[in-house]
Amino acid sequence: MPNDLRELYQKVILDHGRTPRNFRRPAHPTCRAEGNNPMCGDALSVFLVLDDRGVIEDAAFEGQGCAISLASASLMTETLKGMTRAEAERLFEAFHSLCTHTDAEPALPEGSADPLTRLSVFAGVRAFPIRAKCATLPWQTMKAALAGEAEARSN
Amino acid sequence: MSIITPVTRLESPAVKADALDARRLRDDFPIFAQSVNGHRLVYLDSAASSQKPRAVLDAMRDAYETGYANVHRGVHTLSQRATEAFEGARRKVARFINAASADEIVFVRGATEAINLVASTFGRSLRAGDEVVLSELEHHANIVPWQMLREERGIVLKIAPIDDTGTLSLDRFAALLSPRTRMVAMTHASNALGTITPIAEIIRLAHDAGALVLVDGCQAVPHAPVDVQAIGADFYAFSSHKLYGPTGIGVLWGRAAELNALPPYQGGGEMILSVTWERTTYKKAPHRFEAGTPPIVEAIGLGAAIDYLQGIGLGPIQAHEQGLLAYATQRLSALPRLRIVGTAERKAAIVSFVLEGVHPHDIGTILDQKGVAIRAGHHCAQPLMHRLGLPATARVSFGLYNTMDDIDKLVDGLHMVMELFD
Numbered sequence A: 001m002p003n004d005l006r007e008l009y010q011k012v013i014l015d016h017g018r019t020p021r022n023f024r025r026p027a028h029p030t031c032r033a034e035g036n037n038p039m040c041g042d043a044l045s046v047f048l049v050l051d052d053r054g055v056i057e058d059a060a061f062e063g064q065g066c067a068i069s070l071a072s073a074s075l076m077t078e079t080l081k082g083m084t085r086a087e088a089e090r091l092f093e094a095f096h097s098l099c100t101h102t103d104a105e106p107a108l109p110e111g112s113a114d115p116l117t118r119l120s121v122f123a124g125v126r127a128f129p130i131r132a133k134c135a136t137l138p139w140q141t142m143k144a145a146l147a148g149e150a151e152a153r154s155n
Numbered sequence B: 001m002s003i004i005t006p007v008t009r010l011e012s013p014a015v016k017a018d019a020l021d022a023r024r025l026r027d028d029f030p031i032f033a034q035s036v037n038g039h040r041l042v043y044l045d046s047a048a049s050s051q052k053p054r055a056v057l058d059a060m061r062d063a064y065e066t067g068y069a070n071v072h073r074g075v076h077t078l079s080q081r082a083t084e085a086f087e088g089a090r091r092k093v094a095r096f097i098n099a100a101s102a103d104e105i106v107f108v109r110g111a112t113e114a115i116n117l118v119a120s121t122f123g124r125s126l127r128a129g130d131e132v133v134l135s136e137l138e139h140h141a142n143i144v145p146w147q148m149l150r151e152e153r154g155i156v157l158k159i160a161p162i163d164d165t166g167t168l169s170l171d172r173f174a175a176l177l178s179p180r181t182r183m184v185a186m187t188h189a190s191n192a193l194g195t196i197t198p199i200a201e202i203i204r205l206a207h208d209a210g211a212l213v214l215v216d217g218c219q220a221v222p223h224a225p226v227d228v229q230a231i232g233a234d235f236y237a238f239s240s241h242k243l244y245g246p247t248g249i250g251v252l253w254g255r256a257a258e259l260n261a262l263p264p265y266q267g268g269g270e271m272i273l274s275v276t277w278e279r280t281t282y283k284k285a286p287h288r289f290e291a292g293t294p295p296i297v298e299a300i301g302l303g304a305a306i307d308y309l310q311g312i313g314l315g316p317i318q319a320h321e322q323g324l325l326a327y328a329t330q331r332l333s334a335l336p337r338l339r340i341v342g343t344a345e346r347k348a349a350i351v352s353f354v355l356e357g358v359h360p361h362d363i364g365t366i367l368d369q370k371g372v373a374i375r376a377g378h379h380c381a382q383p384l385m386h387r388l389g390l391p392a393t394a395r396v397s398f399g400l401y402n403t404m405d406d407i408d409k410l411v412d413g414l415h416m417v418m419e420l421f422d
Helices: A003-008 A011-018 A067-080 A085-100 A113-127 A129-146 B022-028 B054-066 B077-096 B111-125 B144-153 B170-176 B199-208 B256-261 B296-312 B314-333 B360-368 B382-388 B404-421
Strands: A031-037 A042-050 A056-064 B105-108 B131-135 B156-160 B181-187 B212-216 B235-239 B250-254 B272-275 B280-282 B338-341 B350-355 B375-377 B393-397
Touching: A003 A113, A003 B360, A011 A067, A011 A113, A011 B404, A031 A129, A042 A067, A042 A129, A056 A067, A056 A129, A067 A085, A067 A113, A067 A129, A067 B360, A085 A113, A085 A129, A113 A129, A129 B360, B054 B077, B054 B296, B077 B105, B077 B250, B077 B296, B105 B111, B111 B144, B111 B181, B111 B212, B111 B235, B111 B250, B131 B144, B131 B170, B144 B156, B156 B170, B170 B199, B181 B199, B199 B212, B250 B256, B296 B314, B314 B338, B314 B350, B314 B404, B350 B360, B350 B404, B360 B375, B360 B393, B360 B404
Parallel strands: B131 B156, B131 B181, B181 B212, B212 B235
Antiparallel strands: A031 A042, A042 A056, B105 B250, B235 B250, B272 B280, B338 B350, B350 B393, B375 B393
16 A cells, blocks of 8 residues: 555544434534535535624534545544634644645644644545645635635635 | 448447457557556556557657647748648548548547637537537537527537436437527537447437437547548547647547538637737637647647547547447446436446445545556436436446456455445
8 A cells, every 4th residue: 555645645634434423414503504515516515604803613514525524624624613713714824735735844833733643544635636625625615614705715 | 540431320230249459559658667565556547538649659759859839821841841740630530530621620638628619619500599419428528618608608508318328319309409509519329438439420319300410429530430521520639648648739620511600719820810909710620629839749649639539549549448348337337236327228438436435436446456447426417317316326438448358356345345344
């Protein structure tokens, strides 16, 4: 088995891809958005429930996609709970750079090391540029939901 | 050059695994000289685009180096040489599909443009309530232009259904025809499932109803002899790049009477007889539809691809690919948790499949690491995927250069996929 593949399909990713957490639709989401990858037909909806102070109380998703995109959505929804809107947006930037940065080491912004450490299992997608979009699609969709947009903008 | 025998069906009468020496033919394709991700390249994505034989590359280089100028314009030697080569390619295409005349061959950018050309020119004669019949097997290229026409003119689209094997029902197709049916636009072979449609019967039924028929032949012409007159079509579209030729050129064939009944498509140079501020008159087909400088060298490349294919013979290619299809079907069927999607009796050399618990995209990435190139996704046929209840499939498609060994490599790779996702 080639190492790049082992890096890409780590146990955590396979586990979350197979049995995604928070795969459901909350009764009263504060905001939601749709994400589509027209290249492969992956499609998912991200739901967020924010409290009065703008803290993410609940995050969930539905849809279908490959192991990478499902695992990414699953881990994202777990990570977001308890975060403020601003923290979620900062983590989006950090995660995006983790998946697309071409340097050997992922760029870890100050203060976001903890949640990002858990997400670093996705660093393997950097060896597969075409798959980076699979990992970032749930995050793009989450960002669109926070911004009040119905659909994630394709990058 | 081999003689094209008129056939109305694509399936091969006898399947011979040794119909041609694919191992030797691989050497005609420079792309196979390299390894991909450390492995011998196993290219199983010819339905998306086929690789190019050296004969095509050489012909194009030679055209640029020794015979290049604009066509139909100059009195000088190079322009005459280029015009001769360009029009020669048109004659080759005409003979290849047994058109009545080279004037029936319109060069376009690809099958997509060919269909758009017919939809937008023929479409101008359509009124609200006129009907166009498509099928559930269609590629987006044979769906969206008609939907655009529906928005513009209020036409009605009717969709001929398939059964769960991916087979088109002739009876249910016939039931859709009505006195308002003006056009039937139908694939000859499905790019997603491989299903070969009973196109001659479809055309006969459509003609009985007074409709014209446009055939999307992209996945038919590379795999078997096609005779547009024998099947009785009115229009036939295909792309060069799926036929071992260059990108950027394709063919719209139309019966001369039908082509000349259409208004012009794009306006510009080359397509006119005379232009004054008051009035412009147009040439007849094919030049009426070829505004601007055409893809000259691409046409020459397409002509070289046709020469190359006819040197081998479409019959032997068809027999070889049907052998590959049978072997792949047998080996893939034997894999646990694998389901072949599209099991019509008559298929082009395409196998779509899903693997329980593994998304096609992941299959594609893993196989690629073993040098095996396949397509994963909706294959530009989303309505078909919806019909089948699948978001995507993995698809392998064969060309004349594929071998049984390629299929063994594919199966080895799939074992690795199952091991990883177990």
